[in-house]
Amino acid sequence: MTSLVLPTNADIEAAARVLAPVAVRTRLVTSPALDALTGARVFLKPEVLQRTGSFKFRGAFNKLSSIPEAARKAGVVAFSSGNHAQGVAAAAQILNMPAAIVMPSDAPVSKIERTKSYGAEVVPYDRDKEDRDAIARDLASKRGATVVPPYDDLWVIAGQGTVGREIAEDFASLGIVPDMVSAPASGGGLMAGIALATKAKFPNAGLMTVEPYGFDDHARSFSAGERQPHRAIGRTICDALMASIPGEITFAVNEKNGVKGVTATDDEVAKAVAFAFRELKLVVEPGGAVALAALLAGHIDARGKTIAIVLSGGNVDADLYARLIQ
Template structure:
């Protein structure tokens, strides 16, 4: 297995960086003395909440849609998402003058649905407990000829998302600092897999740790089992963006090879991380974007005395929910 070529390479991520450069924001690395004092670590934060559409998802969506041949673009694209990928696809399609249809759960945050429509996409709602979003998207694509843009299990999507890691590696190298640990949250695993590919190319000794909501730890289960395993949770988490049942097939091929471990954080711990980001970082971070920060703050991995990079992957959260969380 160790000799099997991975689905994406650092060269693919370099190519994606050139494609998205005119359109995506290059987000900075931020520091927080309060967070350093709390954790005993030297912490750098990558705020993808400042990215176009409010999350890292724009990167992968734009790279994927840009790869569609000109002759096929007139048929549009279709995607399935709880919100962040939906907005990324809708915005990318709008920029490229293409029609977008997005299949979204009926319980998705209203702000995410509204913003997706705001980018000009048609939204098709479904019941996540009773209907199969991928089947709905395939049916739409079959009838219209549209190209399906997966949220994570696609090399172009992963490479685009991997530009987050490329920027981290470049900026840390410019500072002359080698990160000991890099952590980001995962749903299907495209972001963490892309980041791992880019960071390991520059810093092979850096430990890459995936963070998940407690009870929705399919990556942790799969890494321990050595194969893709589904979590058994049938409930809900405030981290609505991180409720995939199993890791992606393509993403797990990368993550099984490159990740060093997995950690979790509870909804309450995620809320505390969001409140910290609001008070001390002056950043709005959605629940699904704050899990790695929560895990760091709770000491779920050994960070004391080490240099750690944490990705804040998104900031799209309904105002009412956000207010309740940070006021709690």
């Protein structure tokens, strides 16, 4: 069996240098109302304000920047329900590379249209009957293009890790030691990067992934000590968080760093989206609000603690958003 090559904090430092000219440096924000509700000192990382509306731009740009000049003309191929799609499309536009994105035909219309707006080609597929990975790799093979995975890739994880690097820097500048950092999880790339960067500065900080109820592959895997698929049937309003099993690299990093996992129901997520609208004045998509939902619902033991919550994305269709904030 081939041993996995895992990313390191040095890779995240390198990614930070690559991203500095193009990515938004999202600062931690606080809410007295949130602190009062939870009995915690809560700091929010608003990646909804990032380019393309989610943290995914970071990993996509870092990955595309690693592609040798000679291979860039053939372009890239990615597969995504929306946020990674937009991140890759925007990064490709900046670097003047062709991009094709394999997207589920039932992805939010806003995510499909915004992906196209960056100049990318969208290739639709049926997520219940077709294999997006196979479609993407076949397309890349025919075009000689580079596949850009959504999470299980060293360059992608390092780019996402700059989220954790900035969180750690902000806490250090405030002279605060966090008790925990929590973030949404689908394939686990965001938390893997956050884990590496957080532990480098705050080795005793706890780390918590949050997933939609039923789509609990990370929680199951952490409990079992090995990768386990979730057993959900159907859908969740958290369309960005429906990966069936943690990535090999992401799980290895997360398990090594003692990450734990909890879930939040769609109803709890809807309340968190509405809370972010009312109290924070931030537009957060369901998948981006799941860690906030777990905090508000009491699934994260935060009372008396200092905790960072990542709001990972804000790309949500207007009609769904209107229903959620009622």
